[in-house]
Amino acid sequence: MYKSSTRSFPVYDSLRQAIIEQALKPGVKLPEDSIGETFGVSRTTVRNALVRLDAEGLVDLQPNRGASVAEPTIEEAYDIFEMRQCLEREVIQRLCKMDPKPIVKTLKAHLKEEEKYLGKDSTRSIRLAGEFHILLAELTGSKILANYVNEIVSRCSLILARFAQVHSAECGVEEHAELIAALAEGDAERANACMHSHLHGVQDRALLNPEDAQSDNVAAILSRYRPTKTKP
Amino acid sequence: MYKSSTRSFPVYDSLRQAIIEQALKPGVKLPEDSIGETFGVSRTTVRNALVRLDAEGLVDLQPNRGASVAEPTIEEAYDIFEMRQCLEREVIQRLCKMDPKPIVKTLKAHLKEEEKYLGKDSTRSIRLAGEFHILLAELTGSKILANYVNEIVSRCSLILARFAQVHSAECGVEEHAELIAALAEGDAERANACMHSHLHGVQDRALLNPEDAQSDNVAAILSRYRPTKTKP
């Protein structure tokens, strides 16, 4: 949907990643000037990226007031989690109608990655945990479903950034393993239950005792996300 | 999500409406120049609108080749309809857990509108039929769910524009009435069945003989495949 050959794509992608990984926390202002500077592009280009992120709900773009990382309210948070339950239920139901063997194989490979970085690289762990869910959705073969899941998982990261105390506890690897086991056996009932309680657990950890977050230096954070220029 | 106080909003909104109402058919080029002229704005402003529409899947924005109304493939069409079933199933399930009285009241008012223009103003009929589904989603109180339904209903319009022969047959008003009746009685089972068969009917009318509709566009499609293609 978004063609990466444009100049605004790296900006979009980096911002997105930074928001998901919570380097850019909810409420942080995203001035076009400074972002353009760190990426070496003009405001026009940055603006394009911001418009897209606004459409995805990761950024809040207010007229004459510029962009900032979205700050989902507690109500929106519940709304998003409920929607996520719906989408991921659909994912499970579709996967259960398919041949489990190649699915399980792919998932196990991913799980191995997750285990590899568990407790070592927390940022990577978090990303991998999110990608597990996206991978599940992709395995259904439905582009749209995968898109929606991708979007909603991102927004859940935002919610965690806003309300949860400990981000690393987002996804339990064992729970992923359990889900894979259920899928391997073709046990739809159990797979569904697994996913449901898994997501419910994430939600609880996020929304049980909500507390606020604060901001940081945008340019400094983004410079870490800027793609390294490899020029011959 | 999209603040209407910008200058690009009317452009976005008009284009969206035109696409949904099939005045702009799939594949039609959307040059920034001419659009900007008709709206009295610059290309920059138009571009903003196009980026948003691209993000929503209504417009296809290709680098250096500009924008055109999206042309969903038959595979994407099935994918989208399947997703729509999932989303609207969720809508029904949520509505069935709520107090039916105010819901039914609102829906009946809408239905009356639909009946009023049935057979008279086809464009308006089509729009109202689509809005019925969006209204259902809004009544759940979930912003996200309503957004998704809105988006997917729009994309279904696009599919109909591409593949169906008769657009006016999109939604049966009686079927809407039946659904309302089921909701009024709190009969979740029946409401679900209603919605399912209703959507299935729409899908069938759209995708049953897609070859005819596609052959209309063969010339246009082939003209884009310029180089070294063997003739039939």
Add this chain to the structure above:
DNA sequence: TTGCTTTGTGTTGGATACAATAATTGAATA
């Protein structure tokens, strides 16, 4: 013809420039 290069025209990608709006500062007054 057929295939390949070239040139020309139109359109887009992106940077810059200027206008409009919001945020901030600071001085004057109570």
Add this chain to the structure above:
DNA sequence: TATTCAATTATTGTATCCAACACAAAGCAA
């Protein structure tokens, strides 16, 4: 000291401009 309001500054909204690219037609070779 607190408050108001005007002036300044910062940031965004939008238009315009130039370079880059795509597509089409014309020329050229075989």
